[in-house]
Amino acid sequence: MAKGGGKKSAAAARAAANRLLADNRLARHQYDILETLETGIELVGTEVKSIRAGQANLRDGFCLIRNGELQLHNVHxxxxxxxxGYFNHDPLRVRRLLAHRxxxxxxxxxxxxxxxTLIPLNLHLQGxxxxxxxxxxxxRKLHDKRAAEKDKQIKKExxxxxSRY
Structure with missing residues (x-):
């Protein structure tokens, strides 16, 4: 038996505890992201189970500040x-985000x-x-999207x- 076998399982547990649950890839294409902020989200039990099962869609989501609170809209x-059906949640309900004043x-x-504008980029587990x-x-305007795509292609090439040399 090799030494350090327990460390692999601990590393795997940490990776599983910090995994990505949903990603909004289209947002990075349509917007220039100037700043990011990590917030908590107020959920009910069935929402947590659905998100952990990968059943969240951030594509059309946006955030507003109403009554001094951050609110997440249009996330399915x-x-x-x-x-x-009685105990389940409304798929498109407005969810409160938790951030410091x-x-x-x-x-x-x-x-x-x-x-x-404020847009959701991803949902992930932290612990x-x-x-x-x-x-x-x-x-972004259309010409900005084209320029960004061209730069991305050049970097890839x-x-x-x-890597060939």
Whole structure:
């Protein structure tokens, strides 16, 4: 038996405890992300089970600040399959995000600028807690998207060329 066998299982447990649950890949294409913020999210039990099963869709989501609270809108979390209809949650309900007052005030000041918006980037586990990463983004125009795609392609080709030598 090899030494350090227990360390592999501990590393695997840490990786499983910090895994990605849902990702909004389209957001990074449509927006220039200027700043990110990790927040908690207020969920009910069936939502937690559905998210852990990978049943969350962040694609059309956005965040607003109402009554001094961060709110997550238009994020679809599918109803849990093993729960009855009475105990299940509404898939598109508005969810409260948990952040410090100072962070919310800073975001409010930045959102007052023209063209900036808060978008959900990913849902991930941090220990046993489900966290949401928000991005403060500025919408890209079509020519910006093309330029970004071209730069990405050039970087990919140079990496491939360097790996051959």
């Amino acid at each position: 979390i599918s109803p849990h399959t093993h729960a009855s 100072r962070e919310i005030d800073k975001l409010r000041g930045q959102l007052d600028q023209k063209g900036l 046993s807690w489900i966290k949401l990463t928000l991005g403060l983004g500025k919408g 140079t990496r491939a060329a360097l």
